[in-house]
Amino acid sequence: MTGSAPPLLEVRGLRKTYGDRVVLDGLDLAVDTHEVVCLIGASGSGKSTLLRCVNLLESVDDGRVLLDGREVTDPTVDPRDVRRDIGVVFQAYNLFPHLTALDNCTLAPVRVHGVPRSEAVDRARGLLDRFGLAAQADVHPDRLSGGQQQRVALVRALCTQPRLLLLDEITAALDPELVGDVLELVRAEAEAGMTMLLATHEMAFAREVASRVAYLHQGRVLEIGPPAQVLGDPTEEATRRFLRRVLPERPPGAPA
Incomplete structure (x- = not known):
């Protein structure tokens, strides 16, 4: 996190299951005002589910989500009030x-x-x-x-x-020639100070735009830090394995 002010978004011990499948397993994350946090990870690591829980489109089994210090996962909170402060864009345009x-x-x-x-x-x-x-x-x-x-x-x-913008793999359904145009618009909003939490498979974009990159693995944030560290010199072996699969070249610091 940056600065001493409390985070705009705080996720504490979030757990979400679908039947016997654990999707979020005690996940913790905080996002400061004006910060851009990019979520990366393999399919099924919990990125989309996390975004849906933050926007109260999914109920949580355990844990808390706080927006500006207010626990929005409290059953007495009206989800419509929460969504007034959160914008969301998914893969499907849903127009x-x-x-x-x-x-x-x-x-x-x-x-x-x-x-x-x-x-x-x-x-x-x-x-x-x-x-x-x-x-x-x-x-x-x-x-x-x-x-x-x-x-x-x-x-x-x-x-x-x-106050918070959630973006879930918004370029996944686009033709390759259109990806750059959409990402450029997101970059402009980031530079204007919009607070964002976004799931992306565009590693170059995450490197350029993110304040921090969070690698999700088995429903938890396994590694989080500046893009240069997480994408260029990750500390966790699971992060290195993931990046070897998605990056054209082996990240520095990864074993051969």
Whole structure:
């Protein structure tokens, strides 16, 4: 973590199972305000489940999630109140097909946050323009490319002015030529100070953008630290094995 202020997000001893399968096994993690933490790890390591638990889309079996010091996993807490402070973008764009790009982006600010429609429209149009989508504002999702739909999904999340942005492998479903455009937009939000927790398989992007990289293994954060350390000179053998599989070259410090 950076600085002495309490973390914006704190996960303590989080446990989640599906039947006999343990997905999160006492996971601990903290994210400071304005920090970008990238989650890496093999499929099934718990990255997506962690994000869904933070946003209260999944119930937890044990442990706590705190947002700005408030325990949001307390059963008395209304998940809708929590989600007002959290934006989320998944692999699937999940845009409403019957709404235009603009209406997709203004729905939550107006319906959930009580923002006047004129203000919500101005904010959404400004973001759509910034993301290169001004001409697509009145277009329905089925007329947009995959990259355009994912950018609209990002705009939709940002239109609620979240304190925390969760991104779950948002380039996984995109054609390779579209990945760079979407990641560049995420990079710009990181540089503007947005607090992010994101799962990614783009190691080069994690190296460039992350404040810290967390390697998840068997439902726990096995290793966490600056990108240069975790991706370049990992201390854990499991991290080294994972990076040998996903990086084009053996990371420095890894045994031959």
